[in-house]
Amino acid sequence: MDYKTAYSIEDFRLIAKARLPKGLFEFIDRGNDDEIAMVENLRALENIKLVSRVLNNATIRNQSIELFGKKQLMPIAIGPTGSAGLTWFEGEIELAKAAAAKGIPFTLATSSMTSMERVVKEAGGNLWFQLYMWPERHLSHQLVQRAERAGFDALIFTVDTPVAPGREYNLRNGFTIPFKFTSQNVLDVMSHPHWLFHVIGKYLATSGLPRYVNFPEHLQSKITALPMGRSMATNESLHWDDVQQLRDLWPRKLIIKGIQHPDDAKLALQYGADAIIVSNHGGRVLDSAPSTIDILPGIVQSVKGKMNVFVDGGFRRGSDVIKALCLGADAVLLGRSTLYGTASGGQAGAEAVIELYRREIDRVLGLIGCHDVANLGPQHLFTKN
Numbered sequence: 001m002d003y004k005t006a007y008s009i010e011d012f013r014l015i016a017k018a019r020l021p022k023g024l025f026e027f028i029d030r031g032n033d034d035e036i037a038m039v040e041n042l043r044a045l046e047n048i049k050l051v052s053r054v055l056n057n058a059t060i061r062n063q064s065i066e067l068f069g070k071k072q073l074m075p076i077a078i079g080p081t082g083s084a085g086l087t088w089f090e091g092e093i094e095l096a097k098a099a100a101a102k103g104i105p106f107t108l109a110t111s112s113m114t115s116m117e118r119v120v121k122e123a124g125g126n127l128w129f130q131l132y133m134w135p136e137r138h139l140s141h142q143l144v145q146r147a148e149r150a151g152f153d154a155l156i157f158t159v160d161t162p163v164a165p166g167r168e169y170n171l172r173n174g175f176t177i178p179f180k181f182t183s184q185n186v187l188d189v190m191s192h193p194h195w196l197f198h199v200i201g202k203y204l205a206t207s208g209l210p211r212y213v214n215f216p217e218h219l220q221s222k223i224t225a226l227p228m229g230r231s232m233a234t235n236e237s238l239h240w241d242d243v244q245q246l247r248d249l250w251p252r253k254l255i256i257k258g259i260q261h262p263d264d265a266k267l268a269l270q271y272g273a274d275a276i277i278v279s280n281h282g283g284r285v286l287d288s289a290p291s292t293i294d295i296l297p298g299i300v301q302s303v304k305g306k307m308n309v310f311v312d313g314g315f316r317r318g319s320d321v322i323k324a325l326c327l328g329a330d331a332v333l334l335g336r337s338t339l340y341g342t343a344s345g346g347q348a349g350a351e352a353v354i355e356l357y358r359r360e361i362d363r364v365l366g367l368i369g370c371h372d373v374a375n376l377g378p379q380h381l382f383t384k385n
Helices: 009-019 022-029 036-047 091-102 116-122 137-150 168-173 186-190 193-205 217-222 240-249 262-270 292-303 318-326 336-368
Strands: 065-067 070-072 076-078 106-108 127-131 154-158 253-259 275-278 308-311 331-334
Touching (some): 036 292, 076 091, 076 336, 091 336, 116 127, 116 137, 127 137, 137 240, 154 240, 240 253, 253 262, 292 308, 331 336
Parallel strands (some): 076 331, 127 154, 275 308
Antiparallel strands (some): 065 070
Protein backbone atom coordinates (compact mmCIF):
# COMPACT_ATOMS: atom_id res chain seq x y z
CA MET A 1 0.00 0.00 0.00
CA ASP A 2 1.19 3.52 -0.82
CA TYR A 3 0.49 6.57 1.37
CA LYS A 4 -1.39 8.11 -1.57
CA THR A 5 -4.04 5.41 -1.22
CA ALA A 6 -4.25 5.63 2.58
CA TYR A 7 -7.68 6.84 3.66
CA SER A 8 -7.45 6.53 7.46
CA ILE A 9 -4.85 6.67 10.21
CA GLU A 10 -5.11 2.89 10.42
CA ASP A 11 -4.10 2.69 6.76
CA PHE A 12 -1.01 4.78 7.50
CA ARG A 13 -0.30 2.61 10.54
CA LEU A 14 -0.29 -0.55 8.41
CA ILE A 15 2.07 1.04 5.88
CA ALA A 16 4.44 2.01 8.70
CA LYS A 17 4.21 -1.49 10.15
CA ALA A 18 5.23 -3.01 6.82
CA ARG A 19 8.11 -0.60 6.24
CA LEU A 20 9.72 -0.39 9.67
CA PRO A 21 11.60 -3.08 11.59
CA LYS A 22 9.43 -4.68 14.24
CA GLY A 23 11.51 -3.25 17.08
CA LEU A 24 11.13 0.32 15.85
CA PHE A 25 7.47 -0.03 14.93
CA GLU A 26 6.56 -1.47 18.32
CA PHE A 27 8.46 1.30 20.08
CA ILE A 28 6.25 3.80 18.25
CA ASP A 29 3.01 1.85 18.29
CA ARG A 30 2.78 0.19 21.68
CA GLY A 31 2.18 1.31 25.26
CA ASN A 32 3.49 0.02 28.58
CA ASP A 33 3.00 -3.08 30.73
CA ASP A 34 -0.41 -4.56 29.79
CA GLU A 35 -1.25 -1.53 27.60
CA ILE A 36 -4.41 -0.77 29.55
CA ALA A 37 -3.98 3.00 29.42
CA MET A 38 -3.28 3.03 25.70
CA VAL A 39 -6.42 1.03 24.94
CA GLU A 40 -8.46 3.10 27.39
CA ASN A 41 -7.50 6.32 25.59
CA LEU A 42 -9.04 4.92 22.41
CA ARG A 43 -12.08 3.36 24.10
CA ALA A 44 -13.00 6.50 26.01
CA LEU A 45 -12.99 8.56 22.83
CA GLU A 46 -15.15 5.97 21.08
CA ASN A 47 -17.70 6.15 23.90
CA ILE A 48 -18.29 9.89 23.47
CA LYS A 49 -21.05 10.68 20.98
CA LEU A 50 -21.68 13.84 18.96
CA VAL A 51 -25.11 15.37 18.39
CA SER A 52 -26.04 16.84 15.01
CA ARG A 53 -27.95 20.10 14.71
CA VAL A 54 -29.65 20.12 11.33
CA LEU A 55 -30.87 22.77 8.86
CA ASN A 56 -28.11 25.06 10.05
CA ASN A 57 -26.58 26.25 6.75
CA ALA A 58 -23.16 24.61 7.08
CA THR A 59 -21.73 26.10 3.88
CA ILE A 60 -19.03 28.04 5.76
CA ARG A 61 -16.87 26.16 8.27
CA ASN A 62 -13.77 27.42 10.05
CA GLN A 63 -11.27 25.35 12.02
CA SER A 64 -8.48 27.91 12.39
CA ILE A 65 -7.63 29.07 15.90
CA GLU A 66 -5.44 31.66 17.58
CA LEU A 67 -2.80 30.22 19.86
CA PHE A 68 -0.26 32.26 21.81
CA GLY A 69 -1.17 35.28 19.71
CA LYS A 70 -0.63 33.49 16.39
CA LYS A 71 -3.20 32.21 13.94
CA GLN A 72 -2.89 28.55 13.02
CA LEU A 73 -4.93 26.77 10.41
CA MET A 74 -6.10 23.81 12.48
CA PRO A 75 -6.75 23.04 16.18
CA ILE A 76 -3.92 20.50 16.31
CA ALA A 77 -0.15 20.48 16.87
CA ILE A 78 2.59 17.88 16.43
CA GLY A 79 3.68 16.62 19.84
CA PRO A 80 7.21 15.52 20.75
CA THR A 81 8.23 12.12 19.37
CA GLY A 82 11.86 11.10 19.76
CA SER A 83 11.85 8.47 17.02
CA ALA A 84 10.87 10.58 14.00
CA GLY A 85 14.47 10.56 12.80
CA LEU A 86 14.41 6.77 12.59
CA THR A 87 11.17 6.45 10.65
CA TRP A 88 12.64 8.37 7.69
CA PHE A 89 16.03 9.87 6.91
CA GLU A 90 16.13 13.13 8.88
CA GLY A 91 12.50 12.54 9.75
CA GLU A 92 12.36 15.44 12.20
CA ILE A 93 12.98 17.90 9.39
CA GLU A 94 10.47 16.13 7.15
CA LEU A 95 7.78 16.23 9.83
CA ALA A 96 8.56 19.85 10.77
CA LYS A 97 8.29 20.88 7.12
CA ALA A 98 4.93 19.14 6.87
CA ALA A 99 3.65 20.99 9.94
CA ALA A 100 4.87 24.33 8.59
CA ALA A 101 3.22 23.68 5.23
CA LYS A 102 -0.08 22.90 6.94
CA GLY A 103 0.08 25.86 9.34
CA ILE A 104 0.38 24.03 12.66
CA PRO A 105 3.11 23.87 15.35
CA PHE A 106 5.79 21.18 15.44
CA THR A 107 7.55 20.05 18.61
CA LEU A 108 11.15 18.84 18.50
CA ALA A 109 11.98 16.27 21.19
CA THR A 110 15.02 16.35 23.46
CA SER A 111 15.97 12.95 22.04
CA SER A 112 15.75 14.04 18.41
CA MET A 113 18.43 12.98 15.96
CA THR A 114 18.66 16.23 14.02
CA SER A 115 20.09 19.39 15.55
CA MET A 116 17.60 21.99 16.65
CA GLU A 117 19.44 24.64 14.63
CA ARG A 118 18.99 22.68 11.41
CA VAL A 119 15.28 22.17 12.09
CA VAL A 120 14.81 25.93 12.56
CA LYS A 121 16.85 26.78 9.47
CA GLU A 122 15.49 24.16 7.09
CA ALA A 123 11.88 23.72 8.22
CA GLY A 124 10.81 26.98 9.82
CA GLY A 125 7.23 27.48 10.93
CA ASN A 126 5.91 27.58 14.47
CA LEU A 127 8.44 25.49 16.40
CA TRP A 128 8.28 24.24 19.97
CA PHE A 129 11.03 22.41 21.87
CA GLN A 130 10.41 19.60 24.35
CA LEU A 131 12.60 19.15 27.41
CA TYR A 132 13.33 16.27 29.74
CA MET A 133 15.18 17.42 32.84
CA TRP A 134 18.45 15.55 33.34
CA PRO A 135 19.76 14.93 36.87
CA GLU A 136 22.54 17.36 35.92
CA ARG A 137 20.10 20.25 35.76
CA HIS A 138 22.64 22.76 34.53
CA LEU A 139 23.02 20.72 31.34
CA SER A 140 19.27 20.86 30.71
CA HIS A 141 19.31 24.59 31.40
CA GLN A 142 22.06 24.98 28.81
CA LEU A 143 19.86 23.12 26.33
CA VAL A 144 17.00 25.52 27.09
CA GLN A 145 19.25 28.49 26.42
CA ARG A 146 20.35 26.91 23.17
CA ALA A 147 16.70 26.45 22.13
CA GLU A 148 16.06 30.11 22.88
CA ARG A 149 19.02 31.20 20.75
CA ALA A 150 17.85 28.92 17.94
CA GLY A 151 14.48 30.69 17.92
CA PHE A 152 11.95 28.19 19.25
CA ASP A 153 8.61 29.77 20.13
CA ALA A 154 7.66 27.60 23.10
CA LEU A 155 9.19 25.16 25.57
CA ILE A 156 7.38 21.96 26.59
CA PHE A 157 8.58 20.53 29.91
CA THR A 158 7.62 16.83 30.11
CA VAL A 159 7.14 15.85 33.76
CA ASP A 160 5.40 12.46 33.83
CA THR A 161 8.43 10.17 33.57
CA PRO A 162 10.56 10.56 36.72
CA VAL A 163 11.46 6.86 36.47
CA ALA A 164 11.81 4.67 33.39
CA PRO A 165 8.71 2.72 32.26
CA GLY A 166 8.89 -1.02 31.66
CA ARG A 167 8.00 -1.56 27.99
CA GLU A 168 9.13 -5.18 27.98
CA TYR A 169 8.75 -5.43 24.20
CA ASN A 170 11.76 -3.12 23.78
CA LEU A 171 13.85 -5.59 25.76
CA ARG A 172 12.55 -8.54 23.75
CA ASN A 173 13.15 -6.82 20.41
CA GLY A 174 16.67 -5.71 21.25
CA PHE A 175 16.17 -2.43 19.39
CA THR A 176 18.58 0.15 20.72
CA ILE A 177 19.65 3.78 20.50
CA PRO A 178 22.31 4.40 19.37
CA PHE A 179 21.42 1.72 16.82
CA LYS A 180 23.61 -1.35 16.61
CA PHE A 181 23.26 -4.69 14.86
CA THR A 182 22.76 -7.55 17.32
CA SER A 183 21.85 -11.19 17.06
CA GLN A 184 18.39 -10.18 18.27
CA ASN A 185 17.57 -7.61 15.62
CA VAL A 186 19.69 -8.43 12.57
CA LEU A 187 17.01 -10.62 10.96
CA ASP A 188 14.38 -8.03 11.73
CA VAL A 189 16.43 -5.29 10.09
CA MET A 190 17.51 -7.36 7.07
CA SER A 191 13.88 -8.22 6.34
CA HIS A 192 13.20 -4.50 5.86
CA PRO A 193 15.74 -3.57 3.16
CA HIS A 194 14.02 -0.32 2.19
CA TRP A 195 14.45 1.02 5.74
CA LEU A 196 17.98 -0.41 5.99
CA PHE A 197 19.21 1.28 2.81
CA HIS A 198 17.12 4.44 2.71
CA VAL A 199 17.26 5.35 6.40
CA ILE A 200 20.21 3.73 8.16
CA GLY A 201 22.18 3.56 4.91
CA LYS A 202 21.76 7.29 4.28
CA TYR A 203 22.85 8.12 7.82
CA LEU A 204 25.93 5.94 7.44
CA ALA A 205 26.79 7.68 4.16
CA THR A 206 26.43 11.16 5.64
CA SER A 207 26.51 11.77 9.39
CA GLY A 208 27.00 8.27 10.82
CA LEU A 209 24.56 6.22 12.88
CA PRO A 210 21.70 8.25 14.42
CA ARG A 211 22.44 9.64 17.86
CA TYR A 212 21.08 12.25 20.24
CA VAL A 213 22.73 15.23 18.55
CA ASN A 214 21.12 17.83 20.83
CA PHE A 215 22.79 16.36 23.90
CA PRO A 216 25.99 18.07 25.09
CA GLU A 217 28.89 16.63 23.11
CA HIS A 218 30.51 14.88 26.06
CA LEU A 219 27.19 13.15 26.87
CA GLN A 220 26.83 11.97 23.29
CA SER A 221 30.16 10.23 23.53
CA LYS A 222 29.18 8.53 26.78
CA ILE A 223 25.90 7.08 25.57
CA THR A 224 25.95 3.33 25.13
CA ALA A 225 23.37 1.41 23.15
CA LEU A 226 20.35 0.69 25.34
CA PRO A 227 16.82 -0.50 24.52
CA MET A 228 14.69 2.32 23.14
CA GLY A 229 12.95 4.20 25.91
CA ARG A 230 15.72 3.38 28.39
CA SER A 231 18.56 5.20 26.70
CA MET A 232 17.91 8.55 28.38
CA ALA A 233 18.58 9.49 31.97
CA THR A 234 15.49 9.99 34.12
CA ASN A 235 15.26 12.35 37.05
CA GLU A 236 13.58 11.07 40.19
CA SER A 237 14.01 14.39 42.00
CA LEU A 238 11.76 16.49 39.76
CA HIS A 239 9.94 19.18 41.71
CA TRP A 240 7.86 22.27 41.13
CA ASP A 241 10.99 24.29 41.80
CA ASP A 242 12.19 23.01 38.42
CA VAL A 243 9.22 24.75 36.80
CA GLN A 244 10.08 27.96 38.61
CA GLN A 245 13.68 27.77 37.40
CA LEU A 246 12.55 27.20 33.83
CA ARG A 247 10.10 30.09 34.10
CA ASP A 248 12.96 32.34 35.22
CA LEU A 249 15.19 31.04 32.43
CA TRP A 250 12.78 30.81 29.48
CA PRO A 251 11.32 34.13 28.22
CA ARG A 252 8.73 32.68 25.83
CA LYS A 253 5.73 30.39 26.20
CA LEU A 254 6.17 27.62 28.79
CA ILE A 255 4.03 24.47 28.56
CA ILE A 256 3.91 21.65 31.14
CA LYS A 257 3.21 18.21 29.65
CA GLY A 258 1.92 15.28 31.65
CA ILE A 259 -0.78 16.90 33.82
CA GLN A 260 -3.40 14.41 35.04
CA HIS A 261 -4.84 16.07 38.17
CA PRO A 262 -6.70 19.36 38.62
CA ASP A 263 -4.51 20.37 41.56
CA ASP A 264 -1.38 19.96 39.42
CA ALA A 265 -3.01 22.14 36.76
CA LYS A 266 -3.51 24.84 39.40
CA LEU A 267 0.12 24.51 40.49
CA ALA A 268 1.29 24.82 36.89
CA LEU A 269 -0.65 28.08 36.67
CA GLN A 270 0.76 29.23 40.01
CA TYR A 271 4.33 28.58 38.88
CA GLY A 272 3.93 30.61 35.72
CA ALA A 273 3.16 28.10 32.96
CA ASP A 274 1.32 29.51 29.97
CA ALA A 275 -0.29 26.19 29.08
CA ILE A 276 -0.56 22.56 30.12
CA ILE A 277 -0.93 19.33 28.19
CA VAL A 278 -3.32 16.82 29.71
CA SER A 279 -1.39 13.67 28.90
CA ASN A 280 -0.75 10.12 30.04
CA HIS A 281 2.15 9.85 27.57
CA GLY A 282 -0.03 7.96 25.11
CA GLY A 283 -0.42 5.16 27.64
CA ARG A 284 3.34 4.62 27.57
CA VAL A 285 4.21 5.35 31.21
CA LEU A 286 1.70 4.62 34.02
CA ASP A 287 -0.44 1.79 32.68
CA SER A 288 -3.23 2.35 35.19
CA ALA A 289 -3.64 6.00 34.25
CA PRO A 290 -7.13 7.20 33.28
CA SER A 291 -7.87 8.23 29.73
CA THR A 292 -6.99 11.82 28.99
CA ILE A 293 -10.41 12.65 27.50
CA ASP A 294 -12.08 11.51 30.75
CA ILE A 295 -9.97 13.75 32.99
CA LEU A 296 -9.91 16.72 30.61
CA PRO A 297 -13.15 18.45 31.74
CA GLY A 298 -12.16 18.56 35.42
CA ILE A 299 -8.76 20.00 34.58
CA VAL A 300 -10.25 22.61 32.25
CA GLN A 301 -12.63 23.64 35.03
CA SER A 302 -9.81 23.89 37.56
CA VAL A 303 -7.93 26.62 35.67
CA LYS A 304 -11.07 28.51 34.60
CA GLY A 305 -9.72 29.88 31.34
CA LYS A 306 -6.58 31.37 32.89
CA MET A 307 -4.24 29.27 30.76
CA ASN A 308 -4.37 27.20 27.60
CA VAL A 309 -5.22 23.52 28.02
CA PHE A 310 -4.09 21.02 25.39
CA VAL A 311 -4.61 17.27 25.35
CA ASP A 312 -3.10 14.20 23.69
CA GLY A 313 -3.57 10.45 23.73
CA GLY A 314 -5.34 8.32 21.13
CA PHE A 315 -6.70 10.96 18.74
CA ARG A 316 -6.98 8.98 15.49
CA ARG A 317 -9.92 10.80 13.86
CA GLY A 318 -11.02 14.35 13.22
CA SER A 319 -14.13 13.53 15.25
CA ASP A 320 -11.84 12.77 18.22
CA VAL A 321 -10.36 16.26 17.93
CA ILE A 322 -13.87 17.74 17.83
CA LYS A 323 -14.79 15.87 21.02
CA ALA A 324 -11.77 17.29 22.87
CA LEU A 325 -12.64 20.83 21.77
CA CYS A 326 -16.23 20.30 22.94
CA LEU A 327 -14.86 19.38 26.38
CA GLY A 328 -12.77 22.54 26.65
CA ALA A 329 -9.39 21.75 25.09
CA ASP A 330 -7.80 24.57 23.12
CA ALA A 331 -5.94 22.17 20.82
CA VAL A 332 -4.98 18.51 20.44
CA LEU A 333 -1.41 17.21 20.12
CA LEU A 334 -0.73 14.31 17.77
CA GLY A 335 2.04 11.74 18.16
CA ARG A 336 1.81 8.24 16.71
CA SER A 337 -0.36 9.17 13.74
CA THR A 338 2.09 11.68 12.28
CA LEU A 339 4.93 9.21 12.80
CA TYR A 340 2.98 6.69 10.75
CA GLY A 341 2.71 9.34 8.05
CA THR A 342 6.41 10.19 8.16
CA ALA A 343 7.32 6.50 7.94
CA SER A 344 4.97 6.15 4.96
CA GLY A 345 6.37 8.96 2.85
CA GLY A 346 8.53 11.50 4.66
CA GLN A 347 7.21 15.06 4.42
CA ALA A 348 4.59 14.10 1.85
CA GLY A 349 3.31 11.25 4.03
CA ALA A 350 3.16 13.49 7.10
CA GLU A 351 1.32 16.17 5.14
CA ALA A 352 -1.16 13.55 3.97
CA VAL A 353 -1.91 12.60 7.58
CA ILE A 354 -2.40 16.23 8.62
CA GLU A 355 -4.61 16.81 5.59
CA LEU A 356 -6.66 13.76 6.58
CA TYR A 357 -7.35 15.37 9.96
CA ARG A 358 -8.24 18.66 8.26
CA ARG A 359 -10.78 17.00 5.98
CA GLU A 360 -12.31 14.95 8.79
CA ILE A 361 -12.60 17.95 11.14
CA ASP A 362 -14.22 19.97 8.35
CA ARG A 363 -16.63 17.16 7.54
CA VAL A 364 -17.65 16.64 11.17
CA LEU A 365 -18.26 20.37 11.63
CA GLY A 366 -20.64 20.21 8.70
CA LEU A 367 -22.38 17.08 9.96
CA ILE A 368 -23.04 18.49 13.43
CA GLY A 369 -24.06 21.89 12.06
CA CYS A 370 -21.26 23.94 13.63
CA HIS A 371 -19.72 26.80 11.67
CA ASP A 372 -16.59 27.39 13.74
CA VAL A 373 -14.51 25.33 16.17
CA ALA A 374 -14.71 28.31 18.54
CA ASN A 375 -18.41 27.54 18.96
CA LEU A 376 -17.93 23.91 19.98
CA GLY A 377 -19.04 22.97 23.48
CA PRO A 378 -20.88 20.41 25.61
CA GLN A 379 -24.07 21.20 23.68
CA HIS A 380 -22.65 19.15 20.82
CA LEU A 381 -22.19 16.04 22.97
CA PHE A 382 -24.73 13.35 23.79
CA THR A 383 -24.94 12.47 27.46
CA LYS A 384 -26.89 9.48 28.76
CA ASN A 385 -29.21 10.32 31.65
